[in-house]
Amino acid sequence: MDSLAATLSPLLPFVASFVFLIIFLEQISYLKKKRSVPGPALVPPFVGNAIPLVRNPARFWEIQASLAKSSGTGFSVNYIGGNFIVFISDTELSHKIFANVRSDAMNLVGHPFGKKLFGEDNLIYMLGQKHKDLRRRIAPNFTPKALSTYTALQQIAILKHLKLWDQKSSESSPKPIPLRFLARDLNLETSQTVFVGPYLSEEVREKFRVDYNIFNVGLMKLPIDLPGTGFRNARLAVDRLVEVLSDCAKRSKAKMRREEEPSCLIDFWMQDTVKELVEAAEAG
Numbered sequence: 001m002d003s004l005a006a007t008l009s010p011l012l013p014f015v016a017s018f019v020f021l022i023i024f025l026e027q028i029s030y031l032k033k034k035r036s037v038p039g040p041a042l043v044p045p046f047v048g049n050a051i052p053l054v055r056n057p058a059r060f061w062e063i064q065a066s067l068a069k070s071s072g073t074g075f076s077v078n079y080i081g082g083n084f085i086v087f088i089s090d091t092e093l094s095h096k097i098f099a100n101v102r103s104d105a106m107n108l109v110g111h112p113f114g115k116k117l118f119g120e121d122n123l124i125y126m127l128g129q130k131h132k133d134l135r136r137r138i139a140p141n142f143t144p145k146a147l148s149t150y151t152a153l154q155q156i157a158i159l160k161h162l163k164l165w166d167q168k169s170s171e172s173s174p175k176p177i178p179l180r181f182l183a184r185d186l187n188l189e190t191s192q193t194v195f196v197g198p199y200l201s202e203e204v205r206e207k208f209r210v211d212y213n214i215f216n217v218g219l220m221k222l223p224i225d226l227p228g229t230g231f232r233n234a235r236l237a238v239d240r241l242v243e244v245l246s247d248c249a250k251r252s253k254a255k256m257r258r259e260e261e262p263s264c265l266i267d268f269w270m271q272d273t274v275k276e277l278v279e280a281a282e283a284g
Contacts, residue, residue, distance in 0.1 A: 033084050038067035039077035048079035050222065057220050065089050081113070102128065113223040113231075117215070117238055140272040141265050150194045150265065157193050161186040188212060197264040199248035208244055211237040 023045040030043055043049060053060045064087040067076035074090025088094050111118070115125060123134055140146065161182070168177050188209055192200055200208065218234020225232050248266060256262070256270040 030079050030084060034077050037073070037075065037077050038071045040079070043079040046082065048081060048083075050081045053080060054220060054222055111219055116223055116225070117218060117234055137272070138269060141268050143268070146262070146265070146268045149263065153193045153197060153264070154190050157190045158186065161189070185209070193264070195265045196245065196248040196252070199251050204244060208241065211240050215241065
């Protein structure tokens with residue numbers, strides 16, 4: 001042991017100097033990209049500000065939004081997990097960025113660890129012609145007829161939840177009721193109903209709700225993919241959610257083949273897809 005320590009001791013200054021050099025170059029790279037844009041003056045080495053993001057995500061993004069607002073340009077910067085990130089709060093600037101899908105353009109970061117959960121092939125990470133082709137295919141989901149269908153479905157769900165909130169408020173009076181989880185449940189039900197409404201039973205809806213919550217919790221965890229961790233649980237929940245939605249897609253496809261009226265978003269999507277399949281089959 002003593003001989004090993006004696007051998008390694010002369011190397012320690014070189015190792016320390018190398019690590020210091022890496023940290024120094026990392027800071028220089030960050031500052032060079034940052035320039036005068038609002039953001040942290042210095043960032044923790046290697047992980048950046050990933051820890052504050054995980055510990056208190058709401059506070060983290062509030063600060064980023066405040067910095068973006070103070071800049072007058074509508075954006076701010078940060079450094080997370082080795083990635084230089086630009087946070088956009090300006091609407092017009094956001095439109096320009098979303099419209100720019102060239103492969104050599106700035107990449108969209110929906111979440112610092114999002115690719116591990118959303119998947120590499122998610123729409124928000126697609127670029128170039130592949131992105132444009134998928135956008136073209138989902139265009140039928142947003143025709144006036146489709147949007148009017150969604151509005152009606154949303155209104156039913158919203159009224160249902162507002163009545164529930166009123167009931168809970170009356171039962172809790174004069175003590176106020178927290179709306180965070182109630183609003184989350186409302187958003188989830190409206191999304192479920194609009195996207196795949198008739199294809200989810202009450203039992204499946206409840207399982208979907210549980211897995212969706214697990215997924216959301218995983219977004220706030222470090223990407224440690226080990227059994228029992230929040231991130232692993234979220235990744236497994238995503239697999240289950242995909243399985244449920246895949247089954248909905250199959251049932252919707254069968255319904256559209258029967259030429260029934262669309263009743264949710266996936267129906268409008270499948271209606272156009274089925275037409276393409278039929279035309280392709282007829283053309284040989």
